[in-house]
Amino acid sequence: MKIILKEIPDLHRIDVYESNGGYSAFRKxxxxxxxDEVTNEVKNSNLRGRGGACFPTGLKWTFMPKTGDKxxxxxxxxxxxxxxxxxxxxxxxxxxxxxxxxxxxxxxxxGIKSAYVYIRGEYYKWINLLQAAIDDAYKKGYIxxxxxxxxxxxxxxxxRGAGAYICGEESALMNSIEGKxxxxxxxxxxxxxxxxxxxxxxxxxxxxLANVPEIIKNGAxxxxxxxxxKHPGTLLFGVSGxxxxxxxxxxxxxxxxxxxxxxxxxxxxxxxxxxMVIPGGSSMPPLTxxxxxxxxxxxxxxKEFSSSIGTAGVMVMNEDTDILxxxxxxxxxxxxxxxxxxxxxxxxxxxxxxxxxxxxxxKGRLSDLELLTSVAQNIEGNTICALGDAAAWPVKWTVKxxxxxxxxxxxxxEIDVPVLNKVHSLR
Amino acid sequence: xxxxxxxxxxxxxxxxxxxxxARAALLPVLWMVQEKEGWISPDSMKYAxxxxxxxxxHILGVVSFYTMFNKQPRGKYHLQICTNVSCMxxxxxxxxxxxxxxLGIKNNETTADGMFxxxxxxxxxxxxxxxxxxxxxxxYYENLDTNKVETLIEEFSKHIK
Numbered sequence: 001m002k003i004i005l006k007e008i009p010d011l012h013r014i015d016v017y018e019s020n021g022g023y024s025a026f027r028k029x030x031x032x033x034x035x036d037e038v039t040n041e042v043k044n045s046n047l048r049g050r051g052g053a054c055f056p057t058g059l060k061w062t063f064m065p066k067t068g069d070k071x072x073x074x075x076x077x078x079x080x081x082x083x084x085x086x087x088x089x090x091x092x093x094x095x096x097x098x099x100x101x102x103x104x105x106x107x108x109x110x111g112i113k114s115a116y117v118y119i120r121g122e123y124y125k126w127i128n129l130l131q132a133a134i135d136d137a138y139k140k141g142y143i144x145x146x147x148x149x150x151x152x153x154x155x156x157x158x159x160r161g162a163g164a165y166i167c168g169e170e171s172a173l174m175n176s177i178e179g180k181x182x183x184x185x186x187x188x189x190x191x192x193x194x195x196x197x198x199x200x201x202x203x204x205x206x207x208x209l210a211n212v213p214e215i216i217k218n219g220a221x222x223x224x225x226x227x228x229x230k231h232p233g234t235l236l237f238g239v240s241g242x243x244x245x246x247x248x249x250x251x252x253x254x255x256x257x258x259x260x261x262x263x264x265x266x267x268x269x270x271x272x273x274x275x276m277v278i279p280g281g282s283s284m285p286p287l288t289x290x291x292x293x294x295x296x297x298x299x300x301x302x303k304e305f306s307s308s309i310g311t312a313g314v315m316v317m318n319e320d321t322d323i324l325x326x327x328x329x330x331x332x333x334x335x336x337x338x339x340x341x342x343x344x345x346x347x348x349x350x351x352x353x354x355x356x357x358x359x360x361x362x363k364g365r366l367s368d369l370e371l372l373t374s375v376a377q378n379i380e381g382n383t384i385c386a387l388g389d390a391a392a393w394p395v396k397w398t399v400k401x402x403x404x405x406x407x408x409x410x411x412x413x414e415i416d417v418p419v420l421n422k423v424h425s426l427r
Numbered sequence: 428x429x430x431x432x433x434x435x436x437x438x439x440x441x442x443x444x445x446x447x448x449a450r451a452a453l454l455p456v457l458w459m460v461q462e463k464e465g466w467i468s469p470d471s472m473k474y475a476x477x478x479x480x481x482x483x484x485h486i487l488g489v490v491s492f493y494t495m496f497n498k499q500p501r502g503k504y505h506l507q508i509c510t511n512v513s514c515m516x517x518x519x520x521x522x523x524x525x526x527x528x529x530l531g532i533k534n535n536e537t538t539a540d541g542m543f544x545x546x547x548x549x550x551x552x553x554x555x556x557x558x559x560x561x562x563x564x565x566x567y568y569e570n571l572d573t574n575k576v577e578t579l580i581e582e583f584s585k586h587i588k
Contacts, residue, residue, distance in 0.1 A: 071447070080552050081549075081550065081552075083511045083512055083513065083549070083550035084512065084513055084550070084554055085550075085552060085554075086553060086554050089552055114445075120552070121458075121493075121495045121564065122495070122551045122552070122561060123552065124564060124565045124566075125565070125566075125567065157445045159454065159455075160454065160455065160458060161454075161493075161495075162454055162457070162458070162493035162496055163493050163494035163495030163496075164492065164493050164494065165549065176454065177446075177451060178448065178450065179448075179450045179451045179452065179453030179454055179479075179481070179489065180485075180489065181488055181489055181492040182492060182493070197447055197448060238554060238555065239555065240513035240516075240517075240554030240555050240557060241512070241513055241517070241554075242516055246554070246555035246556075246557075247555045248555065278512075282511075282550075313554065315512055315513055315516070315554070317516060321516065325515075326512055326516075329510070329511065329512050329515055330512060333511060333549055333550070337549070339492075
């Protein structure tokens with residue numbers, strides 16, 4: 001079942017895309033559907049955001065005001081900076097026009113005249129690929145003034161980021177488009193009321209928008225029956241780490257994790273056993289081997305294991321992996337990427353990293369494990385944006401689920417005086 | 428300072444028209460500065476500020492926030508090696524350490540001849556083709572190992588001479 005990464009040669013070319021039914025959904029919407037009908041179709045399909053939060057897309061669109069003189073904006077989030085995620089670049093490369101058509105449908109549904117596609121600065125190659133596709137769509141009259149002879153007009157621009165994980169957070173992304181430091185904004189007000197330049201704004205993930213044309217073409221009911229009922233459709237699973245065939249695999253939601261690893265990725269590298277899998281990009285709580293055997297890859301199913309689908313970036317680790325080293329690398333990342341606005345995140349990410357390193361240096365104490373959990377819990381929920389949670393979850397849950405991995409690194413003769421430890425951590 | 432020629436200034440006008448507020452063109456203009464100069468100097472920040480009506484202090488804040496904007500000159504070949512988890516699992520650190528030792532430079536240092544800078548970078552979205560290296564914020568070199576990276580560096584060295 002392929003909705004986005006269809007196996008059609010040269011689908012990235014506009015003529016090939018058109019001859020395979022491309023832009024027919026947009027034509028249909030312009031001719032036969034009212035903007036509200038488009039929104040309703042998306043709403044009824046139960047499409048949920050593919051950027052990690054799984055928010056219902058159609059519902060998000062209904063938050064946009066229908067009246068008022070302020071211009072409205074669409075931001076397409078192609079920052080893709082979550083470690084382990086590399087799906088959007090696949091869309092830019094293999095099927096950019098389906099994404100562009102999704103953008104146009106979203107603009108039509110919400111009465112938007114300017115859409116900005118925010119792409120991480122490192123994706124130089126893919127920015128050029130998408131720009132070429134946008135240029136072709138302009139030439140064919142799908143974007144621009146009076147599209148296809150109607151009174152609907154809209155423009156699509158690419159905005160290149162410059163290396164900041166935090167700009168994948170929707171309000172930081174808006175600040176970055178406005179030419180500012182990528183600081184997340186306090187919510188409320190929410191973007192639908194007060195977004196880019198104080199105007200109503202909707203932010204959608206690239207993959208989310210790429211699903212929309214097929215929903216309009218084939219109907220909400222068709223889409224809602226694919227995969228897991230509460231989280232329907234397909235996902236672009238980006239599998240990396242210790243598998244024989246890493247890559248992006250488009251599969252229905254709810255596909256068992258082991259099916260992805262064994263049947264699609266050719267099993268674990270070197271015929272080893274699994275030790276840990278991070279199911280949705282580095283901020284998601286990991287799964288143990290036992291959990292992997294039971295896990296289905298949709299948001300509701302992963303909740304059972306206190307995890308979440310995130311961006312569906314599956315990172316697989318075999319039995320030889322040093323879990324502590326992996327967690328240190330993750331903690332280092334969030335420490336580096338914290339924007340510094342909120343004290344719990346700015347300071348807490350550094351504390352997590354230093355305590356983890358202390359354990360790695362053989363100077364850990366048993367009470368460090370409680371300390372890590374405590375610091376993580378004091379970051380979680382106490383920050384403006386979700387980067388704090390993203391930094392806290394992997395530490396909290398890896399320590400909980402893989403406690404033995406940490407305990408075995410703590411010297412046996414250590415004197416575990418909690419008070420001393422507290423004094424130490426304050427230094 | 429007059430950094431941009433007529434054509435480039437026209438391009439900037441075009442970029443400004445994408446946004447309701449000219450200040451939003453700051454990131455694209457800074458990219459153009461870096462493309463031309465290799466880094467973003469205080470003088471070029473002031474120049475960009477005058478073009479867009481943005482105070483120097485604001486630009487300094489922006490340039491220092493984004494890791495891809497070079498705050499100092501870089502080597503002709505800026506080697507950006509990912510060591511985040513997916514790359515780490517497939518030898519990202521081995522690759523980084525190899526290049527670092529071969530060139531005799533540490534993170535963010537430049538070789539004495541000004542040819543190479545090495546930088547340890549965060550995930551570049553190339554996880555299935557790990558380990559990898561980006562060069563000069565542009566080209567991706569994927570599925571690397573120490574042999575392949577050695578050949579690449581030799582190749583780059585030839586271009587320099």
